[in-house]
Amino acid sequence: xxxxxxxxxxxxxxxxxxxxxxxxxxxxxxxxxxxxxxxxxxxxxxxxxxxxxxxxxxxxxxxxxxxxxxxxxxxxxxxxxxxxxxxxxxxxxxxxxxx
Numbered sequence: 001x002x003x004x005x006x007x008x009x010x011x012x013x014x015x016x017x018x019x020x021x022x023x024x025x026x027x028x029x030x031x032x033x034x035x036x037x038x039x040x041x042x043x044x045x046x047x048x049x050x051x052x053x054x055x056x057x058x059x060x061x062x063x064x065x066x067x068x069x070x071x072x073x074x075x076x077x078x079x080x081x082x083x084x085x086x087x088x089x090x091x092x093x094x095x096x097x098x099x
Contacts, residue, residue: 003039003049003093010036013054016062019074024093048090051075
């Protein structure tokens, strides 16, 4: 799953079927990106993705009726790696510049 970040529109989730590679695709700079209610800055290389909100968007947008279960598996893996915040409400997404 990819979180697309731009300066002109709120974040959107694409490539929902790829839950084995979560990252943020940044168009422009992080300072100028619209993070909406889906993301929050973490550091220069990551954003925090709101887990419940991302799941809700994915379940609504995916054609896969098992998306929620697959998403929960991704978050379980991220939890085992220490990639969630202390509250468990946000997961780190590595930032990659748009090509």
